[in-house]
Amino acid sequence: MKYIIAIIKPHRLDPVRDALAEIGVTGMTVSEVQGYGRQRGQKEIYRGAEYEVHFLPKVKLEIATDDGLVDQAVEALQSTVQTGQIVDGKIFVLDLNQVIRIRTGETDASAL
Numbered sequence: 001m002k003y004i005i006a007i008i009k010p011h012r013l014d015p016v017r018d019a020l021a022e023i024g025v026t027g028m029t030v031s032e033v034q035g036y037g038r039q040r041g042q043k044e045i046y047r048g049a050e051y052e053v054h055f056l057p058k059v060k061l062e063i064a065t066d067d068g069l070v071d072q073a074v075e076a077l078q079s080t081v082q083t084g085q086i087v088d089g090k091i092f093v094l095d096l097n098q099v100i101r102i103r104t105g106e107t108d109a110s111a112l
């Protein structure tokens, strides 16, 4: 199992949710976060510009998936969000050791 964390622009949330639901993702967690990447929260970096970092509003998605779905989920995420411009966002894929559905005690793939 994998745990996918994606940091995207807030207005891309609805299309991403729809794309992931379509391929069979059964749940996700969404948070409003702030962040910056290589441009340090600025549209462009000018040579000699004063060093300053700005946090920009972002949406963080967290999705636990079975190994069989992870490639499709990452692909759906990327293709839905990608514009080719800077600040399209980032996807992190982590190993996921254990999942437990609290109601039933089911574990791992059957708990997703």
Ligand SMILES: Nc1ncnc2c1ncn2[C@@H]1O[C@H](COP(=O)(O)OP(=O)(O)OP(=O)(O)O)[C@@H](O)[C@H]1O
Pocket: 007, 008, 034, 035, 036, 037, 038, 039, 056, 058, 085, 086, 087, 088, 089, 090
């Ligand atoms: N190294 C990092 N660690 C944790 N979060 C990051 C990291 N880099 C980017 N992020 C998060 O992802 C968001 C989007 O980053 P962004 O798409 O600007 O990445 P980038 O590496 O600068 O790529 P690009 O050059 O396409 O802009 C950031 O606002 C931040 O929340």
Ligand SMILES: [Mg+2]
Pocket: 036, 037, 038, 039, 040, 086, 087, 088
């Ligand atoms: Mg960036």
